[in-house]
Amino acid sequence: MTFTGSTADATTGAGTAGGVPSGVCDTSDAVGAPAAFRLLSAIREQLRALGARPGHEQRVLRLWAQALPQDSGRRRLEDFVPAELRAALPALSAELAGLARLRSEHPGEDGSARLLVELGDGQTVESVLLPRDGLCVSSQVGCAVGCVFCMTGREGLLRQLGSAEIVAQVALARTLRPVKKVVFMGMGEPAHNLDNVMEAIDLLGTVGNIGHKNLVFSTVGDLRVFERLPLGRVKPALALSLHTTRADLRAKLLPRAPRIDPEELMALGERYARATGYPIQVQWTLLEGINDTDEELDGIVRLFAGKYAILNMIPYNAVDGLDFRRPSWERAAEIARTLHRRGVLTKLRQSAGQDVEGGCGQLRARAVATESRVVVMPRPIQA
Numbered sequence: 001m002t003f004t005g006s007t008a009d010a011t012t013g014a015g016t017a018g019g020v021p022s023g024v025c026d027t028s029d030a031v032g033a034p035a036a037f038r039l040l041s042a043i044r045e046q047l048r049a050l051g052a053r054p055g056h057e058q059r060v061l062r063l064w065a066q067a068l069p070q071d072s073g074r075r076r077l078e079d080f081v082p083a084e085l086r087a088a089l090p091a092l093s094a095e096l097a098g099l100a101r102l103r104s105e106h107p108g109e110d111g112s113a114r115l116l117v118e119l120g121d122g123q124t125v126e127s128v129l130l131p132r133d134g135l136c137v138s139s140q141v142g143c144a145v146g147c148v149f150c151m152t153g154r155e156g157l158l159r160q161l162g163s164a165e166i167v168a169q170v171a172l173a174r175t176l177r178p179v180k181k182v183v184f185m186g187m188g189e190p191a192h193n194l195d196n197v198m199e200a201i202d203l204l205g206t207v208g209n210i211g212h213k214n215l216v217f218s219t220v221g222d223l224r225v226f227e228r229l230p231l232g233r234v235k236p237a238l239a240l241s242l243h244t245t246r247a248d249l250r251a252k253l254l255p256r257a258p259r260i261d262p263e264e265l266m267a268l269g270e271r272y273a274r275a276t277g278y279p280i281q282v283q284w285t286l287l288e289g290i291n292d293t294d295e296e297l298d299g300i301v302r303l304f305a306g307k308y309a310i311l312n313m314i315p316y317n318a319v320d321g322l323d324f325r326r327p328s329w330e331r332a333a334e335i336a337r338t339l340h341r342r343g344v345l346t347k348l349r350q351s352a353g354q355d356v357e358g359g360c361g362q363l364r365a366r367a368v369a370t371e372s373r374v375v376v377m378p379r380p381i382q383a
């Protein structure tokens with residue numbers, strides 16, 4: 001059985017409605033039309049066509065998102081699931097499984113594992129199983145932001161992931177181990193695929209059984225994110241990929257990120273953090289001689305003053321073909337200690353090959369062989 005959806009509408013929903021802003025890149029040819037079934041809305045539509053009522057619809061999606069068989073539970077399906085839907089369940093399960101298949105798994109030393117995931121059309125993205133029941137998912141194939149230190153950014157955007165393809169990464173991961181936290185730090189900029197990411201977050205934070213603060217929306221910063229996130233019934237935590245406090249340097253490092261001044265970005269993040277009760281997680285890829293200077297440290301202290309925020313500092317991992325260097329661990333630790341003394345809650349993550357929690361976009365290029373070590377600052381963050 002093949003399920004079909006409204007691809008014309010779906011294209012708009014997946015590709016552009018919350019999609020890449022004009023001026024970021026021309027995606028009209030690159031994105032392509034999403035296939036039927038990549039969208040949760042298309043799946044819902046098909047379920048309704050098969051006679052599903054809201055309860056049945058939620059049940060199918062819940063069992064799928066939690067990687068449970070569709071005949072789970074004590075009650076016999078015959079007693080409460082319409083016959084047409086019942087008959088379609090095996091084919092439906094096969095279609096859902098086909099959204100994200102495991103092509104290869106690359107275990108890391110710390111219990112992480114990088115998954116190469118094949119989508120229905122043969123494209124691949126990465127998901128990363130993280131220690132402590134976390135999962136990092138991708139939201140796009142490629143990325144339009146073009147961060148100069150990121151391999152994914154070099155590819156440009158190939159296509160958007162549909163909301164169902166995002167949830168499918170979680171369903172797939174849950175066939176391997178429990179998943180209680182989902183971070184949107186894999187390939188892609190979630191703000192450029194906002195409709196699909198928000199739809200996936202809504203499902204994961206409801207029937208997907210992930211706590212709202214354990215859903216982490218990671219972005220380089222986009223005004224639409226700050227408008228949209230507070231409106232959802234599921235409000236994820238927010239991670240801001242800042243990397244520098246200097247607007248001019250940021251424009252060079254993240255050439256196609258929206259030009260929002262770091263101070264404004266932090267102020268916008270702060271408003272959301274106060275509203276949700278979860279601190280902003282500021283991501284900082286530490287690049288030797290570029291954003292590890294005393295001037296930057298002063299800037300960080302200024303920017304963090306009074307903010308409900310945590311700084312996640314990740315020493316860069318050298319990538320073949322990219323001309324950036326990783327500072328020594330001693331230097332990174334010194335920076336973390338200095339920031340600590342100056343009142344900034346900083347987590348320094350050491351990674352042997354790639355920090356899978358913080359290294360948005362490097363995931364595709366690097367094998368996961370990480371060991372995270374956290375330097376926790378004793379001073380409590382200001383609530």
Ligand code: SF4
Pocket residue numbers: 142143144145146147150151152153154186187188189220360361362
């Ligand atoms: S670091 Fe993230 S936002 Fe930047 S290009 Fe890579 S995937 Fe895109």
